[in-house]
Amino acid sequence: MENVSKQQQIIDFFHLKGPKPLSVELKIKFVVFLTIYYPLAKVLLNDGFLALFALAVVLFLTYLFYLKPRQDKQSRYDNRVAPDVLNNWLLESCKTKILERAIDYLEIETKNMKPEQFIVIPYPVFHKTKNIKDEFILREKTEILPNKQAKGSEETPDEYYNYSYWNIQVLILSKSYISFYFCGYNWLRDEIINERSNEYFYQDVATVKTETNEVSFLSKWHEEPITEARITKIIHNSGDILNLITEIPDLKQPPKTIVDIEKIEKTIRMLLRHSRTIDESRKQVSINFKHEMPQRAPIEL
DSSP states (O other), rough: TTOOHHHHHHHHHHHHHOOOOOOOOHHHHHHHHHHHHHHHHHHOOOOOOOHHHHHHHHHHHHHHIIIHHHHHHHHHHHTTTTTTHHHHHHHIIIIIIIHHHHHHTTTTOOTTTGGGGGGEEEEEOSSOSSSSOOOOOOOOEEEEEEGGTTTTTSSSEEEEEESEEEEEOOOOEEEEEEEEEEEEETTTTTTEEEEEEEEEGGGGGEEEEEEEEEEOOOOTSSSSSSSEEEEEEEETTTTEEEEEEEEEEEGGOGGGGGGGGHHHHHHHHHHHHHHHHHHHHHHOOOOOOOOOOOOOOOOOO
């Protein structure tokens, strides 16, 4: 694994499959074959030693061309990169490659900005689109052993899925406005597609709230549409809404990739209050003076 590149390890994680388990029927057939083969070979060869030799040759060929390839395939599958390491790599890509691209795309000066002003919210791609081929949309299940679950936590899932394709939402909270960047991320190719952006001045934002909404999302892994999603809404004074999908529970994405949305809400609301306080302090005080008509001197005739 040391000589395999990170990108190749990501590809192997999603593409390598373990061998199918041997069926009971196949095992029985093999035992019956061996049981019949030796006596038959002994009769045909008329020599017990040659019959044993022939049996050994059959067993060796069976191991060489059937069992050993199965063992090698299982070994490659078992030696894939650990899911936890894979999740860390994904977050690293989000905080470096994706975030750097967002900053360039939005043309933002980040010299005096703090880490908490950059918010990355990923969620998996779960169906093909015009620009996303189905062959790149993969997922692998990871089971969490009981002793690895968080103690006293009932929310830790028994299993989750690693995904090969992601939608990445980025919020950059600058001094005067919220910048939004969106892209699709093909992790298998380390490729960014479908970029778009928007900006909202703080004084134009009416409210921020998170809700569990009823949706109807078609997924390649579900027979019925997905009906629930956690969505954070940034609502503009004009009525326009920026919807940020923070979690789709049915997809069971890795816990590490689910953001602390309450913390994000508090940060945005704090900036909104701060911006409005500054706006109020900058309002000019208007003083209305009472204008009186000047008295004219009487005209002497």
